Amino acid sequence: MDILVAFWDGAFGSTYAFWSATLVRATPLLLVGLAVALAFRAGILNIGAEGQLILGAIAAAAVALQLPPAPRVVMVPLMMLAGMAGGAVWAGIAALLRRRFGVLEVISTIMLNFVALAAVSWMVRGPLQEPTRVYPMSETFAAAARWPFLITGQRLHLGIVLGLLAAGALWFVLARTAVGFRIRAIGAGARAAQSAGGVEPERVAARVFLASGALAGLAGASEVGGVTWALYEGISPGHGYTAIAVALLARLDPRWVVVSAVFFGALEAGGASMQREAGVPAVAVQIVTATILLSVLAIAQWRNARRPVGAPE
Amino acid sequence: MIELLLVPFLEAAVRTATPLAFAALGELVAERAGVINLGLEGTIIAGCLGGAAGALLGGPALGFAGAALAGMLIASVFALFVVRIGTDQIITGTALTLLGLGITGTVFHVAPAVVGAGQVIPTTGPIAIPGLSAVPILGTALFRQPLATYALYLLVPALAWWMGRTHAGLALRAVGESPEAAAAAGLSPRRIRTVAILFSGLMGGLCGGTLVLAQVGAFNEGMSAGRGFIAIAIVVLGRWTPLGTAGAALVFGGAFALQYLFQSLGSSLPYQLFLALPYVLTLVLLAALRGRAAAPARLGR
Numbered sequence: 037m038d039i040l041v042a043f044w045d046g047a048f049g050s051t052y053a054f055w056s057a058t059l060v061r062a063t064p065l066l067l068v069g070l071a072v073a074l075a076f077r078a079g080i081l082n083i084g085a086e087g088q089l090i091l092g093a094i095a096a097a098a099v100a101l102q103l104p105p106a107p108r109v110v111m112v113p114l115m116m117l118a119g120m121a122g123g124a125v126w127a128g129i130a131a132l133l134r135r136r137f138g139v140l141e142v143i144s145t146i147m148l149n150f151v152a153l154a155a156v157s158w159m160v161r162g163p164l165q166e167p168t169r170v171y172p173m174s175e176t177f178a179a180a181a182r183w184p185f186l187i188t189g190q191r192l193h194l195g196i197v198l199g200l201l202a203a204g205a206l207w208f209v210l211a212r213t214a215v216g217f218r219i220r221a222i223g224a225g226a227r228a229a230q231s232a233g234g235v236e237p238e239r240v241a242a243r244v245f246l247a248s249g250a251l252a253g254l255a256g257a258s259e260v261g262g263v264t265w266a267l268y269e270g271i272s273p274g275h276g277y278t279a280i281a282v283a284l285l286a287r288l289d290p291r292w293v294v295v296s297a298v299f300f301g302a303l304e305a306g307g308a309s310m311q312r313e314a315g316v317p318a319v320a321v322q323i324v325t326a327t328i329l330l331s332v333l334a335i336a337q338w339r340n341a342r343r344p345v346g347a348p349e
Numbered sequence: 350m351i352e353l354l355l356v357p358f359l360e361a362a363v364r365t366a367t368p369l370a371f372a373a374l375g376e377l378v379a380e381r382a383g384v385i386n387l388g389l390e391g392t393i394i395a396g397c398l399g400g401a402a403g404a405l406l407g408g409p410a411l412g413f414a415g416a417a418l419a420g421m422l423i424a425s426v427f428a429l430f431v432v433r434i435g436t437d438q439i440i441t442g443t444a445l446t447l448l449g450l451g452i453t454g455t456v457f458h459v460a461p462a463v464v465g466a467g468q469v470i471p472t473t474g475p476i477a478i479p480g481l482s483a484v485p486i487l488g489t490a491l492f493r494q495p496l497a498t499y500a501l502y503l504l505v506p507a508l509a510w511w512m513g514r515t516h517a518g519l520a521l522r523a524v525g526e527s528p529e530a531a532a533a534a535g536l537s538p539r540r541i542r543t544v545a546i547l548f549s550g551l552m553g554g555l556c557g558g559t560l561v562l563a564q565v566g567a568f569n570e571g572m573s574a575g576r577g578f579i580a581i582a583i584v585v586l587g588r589w590t591p592l593g594t595a596g597a598a599l600v601f602g603g604a605f606a607l608q609y610l611f612q613s614l615g616s617s618l619p620y621q622l623f624l625a626l627p628y629v630l631t632l633v634l635l636a637a638l639r640g641r642a643a644a645p646a647r648l649g650r
Binding site: 139140142154324336 | 385387426430434435436437439440441443444445447448450451452454455457458459570575578581582585619621622624625628629631632635636
């Protein structure tokens with residue numbers, strides 16, 4: 037019982053818990069959840085959002101630390117662009133390997149996750165290490181590179197606005213535009229896409245892969261710019277993997293990704309509180325995440341089974 | 350001088366390759382039945398925990414039994430979902446990896462005594478095979494290893510024979526190529542896939558058991574460290590054959606062992622370069638070998 041109380045207090049128990057714990061944790065999950073949802077919609081199994089997020093964080097931190105001082109209105113957009121570029125490049129490697137060499141993206145993106153971990157480990161002990169060279173972290177960003185808070189006294193920052201805008205834009209593109217139609221067509225199968233006419237599945241897939249990486253990279257930029265104000269080795273506690281659950285629970289619909297990200301954000305915030313107050317390790321949240329994933333999969337399957345053969349989804 | 354560096358390097362390569370080969374051979378059997386088990390990482394970490402808990406109760410033998418059992422437990426959930434309910438293999442596998450890491454991490458924090466935190470876990474040391482281990486250079490690498498490595502020397506040819514020359518092996522491959530044709534021939538694709546998945550769980554568990562009982566001598570949170578995913582890449586590099594898979598595992602063992610070699614050389618390169626090397630190597634080799642040509646036709650579906 038104490039455990040549940042601690043969980044509730046940490047996630048919803050106070051305005052601070054909701055605005056500064058739950059929503060702050062939901063922010064990266066929203067952006068990465070959208071990244072995964074977009075890729076999965078096009079039938080691209082991007083398991084590499086974790087690595088793309090890390091590269092985005094490295095790129096944004098490099099901009100914040102290495103560029104000459106600039107006002108916030110310049111610095112923050114630059115960090116966003118750098119983060120998106122970092123994530124897109126990392127996804128681009130997997131996209132290239134898939135298109136040119138037929139390497140399954142499931143394997144390549146997972147491998148790239150490990151390379152990204154090695155890369156951030158090197159960055160915080162090498163080129164981007166803090167000046168005293170004692171701790172494995174970067175210097176703390178200057179004020180101009182810290183993303184603005186939305187509400188005085190709360191830790192909620194600009195990142196969530198980007199997440200909501202991205203969710204709206206993604207929903208519009210997928211549901212209402214020709215590009216979105218093509219993306220959904222290749223997700224339904226390359227053959228279906230070709231018969232839909234004028235679609236080059238591999239080209240569309242490569243672009244979607246890059247966009248997915250850019251969204252994940254933006255999440256990385258948002259974490260260093262809005263939360264940590266420095267680059268750390270453990271910049272992502274597995275957001276890229278949780279994002280798969282976030283996207284699937286939302287049935288890959290960008291609008292529902294918003295809800296599902298807040299749900300998982302609450303789960304993480306509550307989990308952290310459980311650890312502080314009741315001694316339950318935060319890693320236990322992964323059991324919940326996995327259970328939710330399995331339930332969603334099973335329920336979707338049972339629904340499909342009940343639908344008459346040939347009926348539309 | 351060369352020998353002074355080469356012998357420990359080769360020894361480390363074979364030692365590091367051993368758990369990878371266990372996991373990869375299990376994955377190989379599952380993939381030949383058309384199932385890609387991304388939950389392998391979860392079965393390995395479960396095997397680590399089962400191995401540590403078992404060994405504390407009744408020595409290394411019970412440890413290996415516990416490891417195998419724990420791996421099969423995770424794999425049976427995977428089989429239930431993928432074969433019975435028919436869920437997506439990739440996502441189900443990812444969920445089971447999360448589940449395995451979550452459960453073992455929680456046990457590690459909540460009940461450290463179960464996994465022997467702060468205690469000595471009974472382990473199996475290397476056993477030198479008389480005569481063979483005295484062969485220069487390769488002798489130590491190949492024949493002064495723990496029992497688990499020797500078990501592989503028997504298992505790899507046995508698996509190659511079983512898969513290539515027996516009815517059961519043929520049935521396995523038939524299910525991976527075309528479950529419909531296999532069913533028409535009177536086989537049960539569901540049963541064969543279930544057994545193949547359980548075997549991959551058994552081998553994944555033994556991979557974890559080997560890690561704990563023959564190498565590290567302790568359980569740590571997340572100690573599987575991506576070996577499940579590397580094992581999946583090893584199967585691809587091994588072109589879906591037992592001998593190829595064993596060879597590819599050895600290449601990876603070598604890539605990991607390079608870390609020790611360069612450390613002993615006093616290299617000034619950042620060590621993260623060597624951490625990343627096995628993964629970069631996978632990408633390069635996969636690109637060089639051009640993907641899916643030899644994959645079972647119905648892998649993942």
